[in-house]
Amino acid sequence: MFVWSKLTASRSADTWEERFNGNPDGTLVISSFPGRKMIRLEFYCESQAPAKKVQKQYGGEVRHLKPQNWAAHSSQTPPPVKVRDKFVICAAKTDVEVKQARAKFPNREIIAVPADMAFGTGHHATTATVLRLLVDAAQERQAAGKKWSMADLGCGSGILAIAADKLGASRVWGCDYDPAAVKISQENAARNNTPKVRFTKVDVLKWEPKQTWDIVAANIFFDILESAFPQMVRSVAPGGVLMLSGILKSQAKDCLAAGKRAGFVVQKVVTKGKWVTALGTVKNR
Ligand SMILES: C[S@@+](CC[C@H](N)C(=O)[O-])C[C@H]1O[C@@H](n2cnc3c(N)ncnc32)[C@H](O)[C@@H]1O
Numbered sequence: 001m002f003v004w005s006k007l008t009a010s011r012s013a014d015t016w017e018e019r020f021n022g023n024p025d026g027t028l029v030i031s032s033f034p035g036r037k038m039i040r041l042e043f044y045c046e047s048q049a050p051a052k053k054v055q056k057q058y059g060g061e062v063r064h065l066k067p068q069n070w071a072a073h074s075s076q077t078p079p080p081v082k083v084r085d086k087f088v089i090c091a092a093k094t095d096v097e098v099k100q101a102r103a104k105f106p107n108r109e110i111i112a113v114p115a116d117m118a119f120g121t122g123h124h125a126t127t128a129t130v131l132r133l134l135v136d137a138a139q140e141r142q143a144a145g146k147k148w149s150m151a152d153l154g155c156g157s158g159i160l161a162i163a164a165d166k167l168g169a170s171r172v173w174g175c176d177y178d179p180a181a182v183k184i185s186q187e188n189a190a191r192n193n194t195p196k197v198r199f200t201k202v203d204v205l206k207w208e209p210k211q212t213w214d215i216v217a218a219n220i221f222f223d224i225l226e227s228a229f230p231q232m233v234r235s236v237a238p239g240g241v242l243m244l245s246g247i248l249k250s251q252a253k254d255c256l257a258a259g260k261r262a263g264f265v266v267q268k269v270v271t272k273g274k275w276v277t278a279l280g281t282v283k284n285r
Contacts, residue, residue: 006060025050089122120157138167154220158185175202229262
């Protein structure tokens with residue numbers, strides 16, 4: 001494992017997220033420090049070449065990490081993220097840390113997602129927005145006394161699927177094409193006491209959905225969403241909704257047009273920073 005790192009101004013965090021969004025060579029971790037205007041960027045790669053490539057482009061330094069120690073070298077613990085009045089997402093790793101988080105936030109459900117290799121600690125605008133939409137959709141279904149199921153396409157850390165289980169979904173499935181993300185999601189499901197959630201290695205682009213779900217969330221990247229609309233639309237149960245994120249503002253028009261051609265009917269668009277999240281139903285369902 002190799003890590004490229006660099007300290008930079010915190011106001012540029014969005015730009016860095018954007019630069020590394022979809023980079024298949026590794027995972028970007030951004031750490032902020034209370035009271036400081038700097039952030040630390042760390043890009044974790046399996047091999048040295050991609051880390052060196054990033055260094056050549058942006059400066060900074062490259063270190064070799066022993067595989068078993070890479071997490072220990074990683075950034076400081078990110079601050080907890082609150083979602084509506086329901087969740088606190090924190091980086092607790094051990095049972096003791098999870099218990100401590102529960103004691104600190106007694107009125108909220110804790111979702112513990114250590115800053116591991118997979119994307120999805122709740123800090124990114126896209127994850128946070130989908131989590132909020134998920135809380136709202138679950139409340140609506142609960143108020144109507146409806147049972148509901150959820151699929152998390154591009155599960156990363158498994159955070160959305162775990163949240164859905166905690167919100168009362170009766171059936172939850174997540175997938176990612178990255179086997180490391182599937183493994184980390186399974187570990188996070190165990191850590192968060194949501195053992196019924198299933199995670200599978202699936203490439204959404206080659207996916208043939210065999211079931212449908214009431215809520216299908218896909219926080220992937222624009223190009224994947226654009227190509228996967230037909231199968232995503234087919235995976236939504238009658239009366240269900242599709243939540244899409246990972247779309248940059250500049251891509252939103254094209255992305256939603258592709259969705260419309262496939263039968264996606266936009267109901268709500270949320271913009272946070274440079275990121276757009278869309279919620280909608282599916283035609284003829
Ligand atoms: C932006 S992260 C989202 C993670 C998490 N769902 C969240 O909301 O924080 C996108 C995830 O989609 C996965 N992904 C990208 N392309 C994919 C594909 N074609 N099929 C399945 N997963 C994919 C990536 O590996 C990554 O874990």
